[in-house]
Amino acid sequence: MKEILKLEKWTASQNRKTVLKDIQLSVHQGEILALFGPDGAGKTILLKTIAGLHPNQRGRLWLNGMDITTQSAHRRNVVMVFRKPWLFPHMTVGENVDYGLRFRKLPPDERKKMVHNALAWVGMADMSNRMPSELSTDQQRRVSLARALVLQPDLLLLDEPLSDMEPWVRQDLLILLKELLQKLGMTVIFSTQEREEAVRLADRIAILHQGRILQEGTARQLVDKPATPEVARWMGSAVLIRGVWRKRVWETDVGSFPVAVFPCSFSEGAAVSGVIYPCDLQAAGWSQPIGERTLRLEGKWVYSTDTGKEYQHYIQLDNGVKVSVSSRRPLERTENGRVALLVEADCIPLFADEKHLL
Incomplete structure (x- = not known):
């Protein structure tokens, strides 16, 4: 062309x-x-x-x-x-x-x-x-x-x-x-x-x-x-999570996850950022089992809206970031309002942590 x-x-x-x-x-x-x-x-x-x-x-x-x-x-x-x-x-x-x-x-x-x-x-x-x-x-x-x-x-x-x-x-x-x-x-x-x-x-x-x-x-x-x-944020309102690649575990501000589930690798002790698109998050039962390449994030329920076709849930993750998640059923939560969310590891782009604009 x-x-x-x-x-x-x-x-x-x-x-x-x-x-x-x-x-x-x-x-x-x-x-x-x-x-x-x-x-x-x-x-x-x-x-x-x-x-x-x-x-x-x-x-x-x-x-x-x-x-x-x-x-x-x-x-x-x-x-x-x-x-x-x-x-x-x-x-x-x-x-x-x-x-x-x-x-x-x-x-x-x-x-x-x-x-x-x-x-x-x-x-x-x-x-x-x-x-x-x-x-x-x-x-x-x-x-x-x-x-x-x-x-x-x-x-x-x-x-x-x-x-x-x-x-x-x-x-x-x-x-x-x-x-x-x-x-x-x-x-x-x-x-x-x-x-x-x-x-x-x-x-x-x-x-x-x-x-x-x-x-x-x-x-x-x-x-x-x-x-x-920054690109992920502009294209999908992505949530930034920060962490460290340490001892075969990615230790982040929303939990620790085995590095083996991710398609890329970083050196020991490297600061690594990841982004999660809210559309990739799924509401889960508190005791629901998860797959090998599935990550579990926890947070606090803020409120839910019934749109007539689905429920829109607003949740504050443990790092303080608020996200919106939809589901066909009411959200299952503990007595103190704790909820669980699931996301596939393949859906999380990872980056060597540098000085970003977020």
Whole structure:
């Protein structure tokens, strides 16, 4: 598959502070890539530097195999859609979408057809004569998206396209975006702080934190083989447990477990961290027997909620971390509120304990 974008050791600063550090990234034709991470991670600055709207300090940028590192923004066939629609208030919807086409010196009839098609893509074909002030926030964002799509860019950049929207509106727009971008075969990079958006919309996810890409890959790759505890936390709200690899036992803050049940090994006395995804925890009977590769964790029951279909239990583990576990039956607990949870050893990624962000 053709490589559309390539970043090499891409570094940028803002207000004399480095916000992007040696970014290595590539995007292929027709691929939708999510920049997933917390507020302040550098997602917007990264998109702006790719679009040529913010200077980079160091590194190279290739678009369609051409080095465009020093090329001005208007000469790159890259379009960025910001969080706010920024529509021209004195222009109609159709005129806003047509704005960029005017500079391409296309025949008026051709431009009119392209504008109509772009508005139809986002479900706004019958609102061409409306003014921006007559539109809802959702409709303004659709027009902003149509204004970008009509230019048929080599690369489309979306800065948190679903932020600050009502949940039901966000769901509708997410579905529209996924279907539309796949239909048009657009190459897209979008930023988000929401895991659901990253997983549902993107083909591949790059987790950005403090100006660095911690790991990139499909959602399955990031969940099954996280490179760091931080990646596991972002992809599945993972619980961090700390311990020491000692005398054939992993001694942790939630119990001691035989090292033989784990698929990897560490040196004697090594500090080892592990992460547990709450979805892998199972509520168990207090005296329930366990399998050879099953670990038993204990904690204190906090409260339970009956959703009608299942019970949602909130439990505080012995290391103080609170987790949520679901079950089809009421949770069995002792008189003083103690409960047992089970998790398979194969479901726990382990890491040599370093200075992590958690």
